[in-house]
Amino acid sequence: MNIKTQLQRPDGTRLKIVSEPALKRLPLYHRFLMERQATGRETVSCTDIGLDLDLDPTQVRKDLESVGIVGRPRIGYTLATLMDQLEQFLGWNNVNEAFLVGAGNLGAALLGYRKFEECGLKIVTAFDLDPSKTGTRIHGKHVLPLEKLSDLAQRMHILIGIITVPATEAQAVADLMAEGGIRAIWNFAPVRLHTPEHVIVHNEDLHCSLAALSQKLFATLQVKPQKTGLASKAAAAAALSN
Amino acid sequence: MNIKTQLQRPDGTRLKIVSEPALKRLPLYHRFLMERQATGRETVSCTDIGLDLDLDPTQVRKDLESVGIVGRPRIGYTLATLMDQLEQFLGWNNVNEAFLVGAGNLGAALLGYRKFEECGLKIVTAFDLDPSKTGTRIHGKHVLPLEKLSDLAQRMHILIGIITVPATEAQAVADLMAEGGIRAIWNFAPVRLHTPEHVIVHNEDLHCSLAALSQKLFATLQVKPQKTGLASKAAAAAALSN
């Protein structure tokens, strides 16, 4: 079956294919709707959304359409309904249990981040190689020895794995996850992982992201020399002389 | 001046404009080269790189070309030279000092992450509103009260700010940063920030990223029912029944 065609779910509902850029915008829309809900308004237009998020209204409309959400000409979308539909589509009403491997600084931060649960992600257990960490709890969650991962993942039907180990260990962890039947890996280690075809990897590579940031900054400093204050002028000059 | 044209730096060197996707791949190339260096080989071809990173060789070549790196037909690129050129372009030989605001879990994790320094990012100080945190040190770095940020940023010519506060406070922090002459914000809070035109924002929104991941997982489970083991079949079935 072509991935481009609309898929049929077991219950007959159609599953729309939404492009990744569009997908990443949906949570932004939802967030804006929450703010707007506080104002008491009951409808929104794509113009409203686009204005706040600095996006083309047409793009917003296309995104909503791609998810199968329809509005009413002249009126826009009903706020509450739209929020529901987005939550539904994003799966925020369900719970996906996940394992996290690597109870270091970053791992601990993710374990302590409660907001993920609102997005349907529940990190249930952490794993680590370091015996000084295993057996402890971090933010209330058990840290188990790594060798238990694969077996437990299978028995608990865990589908999502989060990798926050150093780059050198990441591939080995990914292998264990694949072995345990995990189907999606959220990889925070700065390496590209090789996995079996049915295991998808989503890279959160802060190094790459940082490279993009520095470069954008550098380009900006070149193109638009600051015009506002002495201090900032000096700063820009200092940066250029690097 | 059109941002699309090649820019001229004060020293006459041309500054190439590289697309963001390409930019984010450059660190991956560098990483592969480091691995390869360990094997003792002295040259690489785009095919080698593409094979390891699962990228089209033509794309690799285009990326390198866009940065102004040239190779030799039939030979490829000299490993050491290529690494140097990438580091040069990415600015990893210089140091960019940065301020971080929000000494919570995530903030602390970033403060403790030494690898950023290899990429030219040095987080020099942290800031927080919480008086129980200010005055302390995290991973050796001072945590100062937020009100000192703007003034200090100006005096130290800090150009990069990192935001790891809750969504509700992020905009206020961004305003302070802009006031302090900061020109680039790495924003980990799940909100879109509004900043003056000359301040660029790079969003690292894990919520959005998670949405993309869950959705990809969901789509994969629909399209390719697992064929390998009983356990994983059960897992997939369980997920579908959600």
Added chain:
DNA sequence: TAGATTGTTAATCGATTAACAATC
């Protein structure tokens, strides 16, 4: 009704991929 907003099709833009000549 008039006008704002959706729905939908077409145009543009940019990035990726393909093709092929140049070259070491």
Added chain:
DNA sequence: TAGATTGTTAATCGATTAACAATC
């Protein structure tokens, strides 16, 4: 020389933006 690999131009693909009719 022969063949692998770069350099470079063209084709494809997908996402964004523009245009405009339908509609409440």
